[in-house]
Amino acid sequence: MHEMSLCQNMMQxxxxxxxxxxxxxxxxxxxxxxxxSCVEKSSLAFCFEIMCRGTMAENCxxxxxxxxxxxxxxQCQKMVEVEIGQAACPTCGSTHLQVQQGNxxxxxxxxxx
Numbered sequence: 470m471h472e473m474s475l476c477q478n479m480m481q482x483x484x485x486x487x488x489x490x491x492x493x494x495x496x497x498x499x500x501x502x503x504x505x506s507c508v509e510k511s512s513l514a515f516c517f518e519i520m521c522r523g524t525m526a527e528n529c530x531x532x533x534x535x536x537x538x539x540x541x542x543x544q545c546q547k548m549v550e551v552e553i554g555q556a557a558c559p560t561c562g563s564t565h566l567q568v569q570q571g572n573x574x575x576x577x578x579x580x581x582x
Contacts (some may be wrong), residue, residue, distance in 0.1 A: 472512040475574060476520040482576060487525050490581075495526040497580035503536040504553060505571040538571025 490536075502508055507533070510524055514531050521527050538551045543565030557564050 472516045476516040480520050483526055492581040494582040495529045496582055497530045499532045499578040501534045501536050501573055501575045501577045502572040503571040505538045506574050508574055540566040540568045542566055
């Protein structure tokens with residue numbers, strides 16, 4: 470379960486930002502989560518809840534912003550939307566795709582008290 474290590478990294482970022490900005494409590498956290506990220510939302514939420522116990526983020530609400538996947542098709546010379554497991558361009562069928570978006574897990578916004 471790599472979600473636990475992802476949560477550890479998120480907590481390190483939160484602690485650093487809270488210390489730097491003299492914040493006592495994090496109330497909400499918004500995460501951009503790409504459809505190709507291989508991160509299970511429910512597992513991440515479960516691990517995050519565990520990691521937050523006894524910290525400035527205890528009882529923090531986690532919000533997910535779904536990020537669709539897009540890729541550059543070298544054959545069509547345009548950006549196309551792709552799905553999980555899709556190896557070919559939906560327009561021309563070429564397999565020469567370069568993923569541009571959809572792998573991310575990024576903290577987008579932090580709400581504090």
